[in-house]
Amino acid sequence: MRERPAEVLVVLPTYNERETLPAAVAGVRAHLPDADILVIDDGSPDGTGRIADELALGLDGLFVHHRGAKLGLGTAYVLGFRWAIAEGYRVVVEMDADGSHLPADLPRLVAAARAHRGVAIGARWVPGGRIVGWPWYRRWVSRTGTRVARIALRSRLRDLTSGFRAIDARCVVHLDLDAVDSQGYAFQVETAWTFERLGLPIVEVPITFVERVDGRSKMSLGIVLEALGNVLRWGWRLRFGGR
Template structure:
């Protein structure tokens, strides 16, 4: 997908952080170079390693960089929700999300923004469609991610190949509706939750192929608790959708 030369609407990219002092500087520099017209909001959960303090120093030098501090480690989903709420309050028309560790290539963000410009309400950077790829991932991570998405697709019928992806851009109008409801999900589960809510609202969802790189700095935040939450909630959501479909068929 070739990005257009149209001016970029007010755009905010939300980056949640917890102990990402090593990784964030490089990611932020690449992001500012790739999409200089976009603003960035670092949402830091009081990182013990000084990530929030470094981000404040960077924000003092660059008016396009902003920092939102939260008290203690509260989780990925709540961090994104806080960042999205901040962005909507400040009038951004497009709001994106990406990891701090450069697993998502900032240079591929223009492709997601272009998908929204062409009519998508939600653009998802997908690893599991033609053209997408993962690099330097151990086999068990690939099996986990592929398996999770196959399970979500089979049980929930979202029509999305990478519902767990965390590299996304939302149109503000959709995001306002989605986060107006109560959302209490983390990790994989948060991304699936946002996808299913967008689909239920009739949103136009586009998947854009991306490269996903294994992080080279810092430590992964993935845990067995996050995987367990996703399995339980996706199962419950899927069974609920099937029950609703059955009731409609019987009416």
């Protein structure tokens, strides 16, 4: 057992990540040895939840929450945020379990969140940030989506869609988690924009994003349409009124 409670909680949502989850957990523990890890599995049919339970048996500070169905990335992070607040963590980290987010970047993100007492976004589209393994059309889609979101929401952030973040828990309590309505990747845009509108400190830290080598991407047409629809809806309300 540890001599003192962990201050950092790394949240790893999973769905069919049996090939990549063990390495992700090992990477977090190697680069943030004092952090706790919360795996939230959406009833993965490939046995990811069982593997997470096996890892937790031999690793102090690894917790597993099982959900009976695929409920979406956004709802998983809302659950993780509530967990972090209830348990008194000082920093909560959003991280993919598919190997695309490098654990080596974790110390810089957590240090930035602590130093600024705010939100540290692991950014790809800033000087020093880069993507490894994406073809040109995926880069174009990502850059175009980011530009649309920035224009629609009048945001100054360079990587609104990044899902690799460290957040001071004092910022999380300012979110109305009951009002978050994005289930998929639009959650990243919604929360980043909300933090920005609240005037909370935000810093974008350059990271290296690596295309996954195992498993399948969870991106789908429905997720893309949800993100586009929400961004346009929020942009409309921003300009013409509404909550």
